[in-house]
Amino acid sequence: MRIGRVPVATGLAIGLLLATTSGALADPKPTLNQAKAKLQKLNDKADKVVDRYNTATERHKAAKRAYTKLDDRYKAKLATVAALRSEVVSVAVDQYKLGTDPTSWPAMMGAPNPDSLLSGLALAGQLSQERAEKLVAFDRENQGLKAERDNAQDALAAADKERDEVEKERSEILKLIAEQKKLLKKLGAYRAGNPNSTGIKYTGPASGNAAAVLTFAYAQIGKPYVYGGTGPGGWDCSGLTQAAWRAGGVSLPRTTWQQWAWGASRRVPLDQLQPGDLIFSEGLGHVSIYAGGGKIVHAPQTGDVVKVATLSSYGGRLVGAVRP
Incomplete structure (x- = not known):
């Protein structure tokens, strides 16, 4: 009788060993409900990441618009400063051309009569005021130029930062999408859709x-x-x-x-x-x-x-x- 029991015990041991070994070699496939639960978690996570991506994209667009606006202002002020600089240089050159400037002292002292001299003095005062105003305007615009340039550079840096955030979120989304598609195809539930779909007619109660x-x-x-x-x-x-x-x-x-x-x-x-x-x-x-x-x-x-x-x-x- 003992001899007859040995094969039975041995068979049970072998069976347990095989069951343990096969379990270690191959994990059980997830059930349909488990796969759906995993998909739901992926979808929930993707929803949040996509919204972060959209937010970063909107911030990037706003930052680029701000940079473009500031850069345009900088370029306009640069042109204004260049024009004023040209005028100031022209005035300085004329002042050194003795005798050719009708308001220079040699020219006025050579006036044929007192009336001409007085007229020249009045013109000199008027032109001096205009020159002074041009110099003040040049100085003011030149100082503002640096501020505009700095603002534009700050806006560009902000736009670059937001662009990097967009890329970061996009990378995470692409990984999630790959997981989602793989799982959906296993479930036979993947729908590619039709970009040219014309949809259906709405017949509900809205007004x-x-x-x-x-x-x-x-x-x-x-x-x-x-x-x-x-x-x-x-x-x-x-x-x-x-x-x-x-x-x-x-x-x-x-x-x-x-x-x-x-x-x-x-x-x-x-x-x-x-x-x-x-x-x-x-x-x-x-x-x-x-x-x-x-x-x-x-x-x-x-x-x-x-x-x-x-x-x-x-x-x-x-x-x-x-x-x-």
């Missing part, structure tokens, strides 16, 4: 400028989500809301954070939503447009397209709404 907003937004349905996208071939969430409300006659700032701050005095309770209202997710990583009937239209995230979804698909992750 007034909100109707124009939703007509525009629905015409973008099917176009791909593109980080930093402001159309017309692709959009990110705040790029879509900004363009849609522009079609409704309202100028919104560019980023989700800026739009939420802009709407500080326009907040509405989530149980009183009207078509056209902007709905913000917790953490301000995402914004959509309420379409009425419990639906929203939005540009979700990488690997998806502008689409209509149910408000409930946000889950309990809403922070509030703004009525532009």
Whole structure:
């Protein structure tokens, strides 16, 4: 009987050994729910990074505009100083050309009569005042030139700094996008979208400028989500809301954070939503447009397209709404 038990014990030991070895060699594949949970975390992270990227981009644009304006002022002042310098030099040269300047002492002393002398003295006083004014103007403009140049250089340095921030955020986004696409393709859920999509017709309850907003937004349905996208071939969430409300006659700032701050005095309770209202997710990583009937239209995230979804698909992750 003992002999019969040995193979059984040995078999159990071998089985346990094989199970342990195979587990060490190959990790179990993630379940569908685990993959979706990971994707949600990636999307949430990407939303925040994209908004930082958009903010850095807007700051870079503003810094470049400030530099261009200051640089133009510097160049204009440089031209003014050059013109004044030429006049001052010309005056100095004339003063040394004795006898050729009608207001020089040799010329006036050779006047044929007292009236001519008095006339020359009056002219000399007038021209001396003009020369003095030119010298003062030259000195003033020359001092301002350095200030304008320094301001322009500071603005350029600020623009370069913001450009570096944009590049930093872009690098992080590209890594996130690669992860998102890989996971979406494994799930069979990747949607490339059509940049030339003509969307669908909006037939909801919106009226007034909100109707124009939703007509525009629905015409973008099917176009791909593109980080930093402001159309017309692709959009990110705040790029879509900004363009849609522009079609409704309202100028919104560019980023989700800026739009939420802009709407500080326009907040509405989530149980009183009207078509056209902007709905913000917790953490301000995402914004959509309420379409009425419990639906929203939005540009979700990488690997998806502008689409209509149910408000409930946000889950309990809403922070509030703004009525532009």
